[in-house]
Amino acid sequence: MVTTHYPKQHCLYCNVAFDAASEVWEEGKRPKPDDATICIACGGLMIFTEGLGVRKPTEEERKQLERDVKVQHAQMALAHTKGWKRQ
Numbered sequence: 001m002v003t004t005h006y007p008k009q010h011c012l013y014c015n016v017a018f019d020a021a022s023e024v025w026e027e028g029k030r031p032k033p034d035d036a037t038i039c040i041a042c043g044g045l046m047i048f049t050e051g052l053g054v055r056k057p058t059e060e061e062r063k064q065l066e067r068d069v070k071v072q073h074a075q076m077a078l079a080h081t082k083g084w085k086r087q
């Protein structure tokens with residue numbers, strides 16, 4: 001697993017600070033603009049921007065991401081790790 005470090009920023013949902021991202025599906029891949037990322041603290045979906053900042057996904061992007069089985073698996077794994085319950 002490759003971890004990419006970048007300047008510290010904050011989750012747009014829970015405000016937790018983060019400064020790195022790890023690819024969990026494609027070995028060796030590093031984030032690039034328009035790639036999705038999931039906050040490890042709250043599970044919030046964000047999109048990388050130029051310079052590896054983040055923005056919230058548009059409504060259409062959010063719907064597409066929520067239908068993506070890789071995103072669903074990542075969120076389930078995170079929920080399992082955090083002990084979150086399904087609603």
Ligand SMILES: [Zn+2]
Nearest residue numbers: 011014039042
């Ligand atoms: Zn968060």
